[in-house]
Amino acid sequence: MTLPAExxxxLDSFEHCASWEQRARLLMQWGQRLPELAEADKTEANRVHGCExxxxxxxxxxxxxxxxxxxxDARLIxxxxxxxxxxxxxxxxxxxxHVDLPDWFNQLGLSRQLSPSRSNGLNAVLQRMRELSA
Structure with missing residues (x-):
């Protein structure tokens, strides 16, 4: 399966990271680039349940x-x-x-940084995406 360009x-940017510190810094940069949601979209109906x-x-x-x-509200998330x-x-x-979440974060070299609660939270986000797209 072909990956979306982004x-x-x-993958290309994370494979150049030699250390966890570099990966963590890159992870924060990806978070900073995430466009801010409009306040009107931050409603209970749009909140993903299952995330800490x-x-x-x-x-x-x-x-x-x-x-x-x-x-x-959390930088790492x-x-x-x-x-x-x-x-x-x-x-x-x-x-x-068909998106395999553990495999994706493994390819990025981030899987061992995913605590069970973070992993559950991300699975909840993916599950919500699947519900919306059903």
Missing amino acids: AQAA SQVWLVGELKDGHWQFAASS RGLVALLLARVNGLSSKAMH
Whole structure:
């Protein structure tokens, strides 16, 4: 399966990281680049349940391809969510159901940094994306 261009760009940038400190810094940069959600979108209906941090998610289908936007109150989670968005934005509903979250973060070299609660939270975000795209 071909990766979306932004996902390939993420992989390319993370594979040049020699240390966890470099990966962490890059992760924060991805989070900072995440466009801020409008306050109007930060509603209970858009909040992802199952995350320890606050995460809001909105999605829109454009020409058969999904575009998601998200925000979080936690810097590390913003970075992880930004990388998840890079992986899924532009996919069809069908392709969305084939995204392997652990494999994606493993490819980025971030899987060992995902605590069970962060992993559960990201799975909740992906699950919500799948619900929206169903």
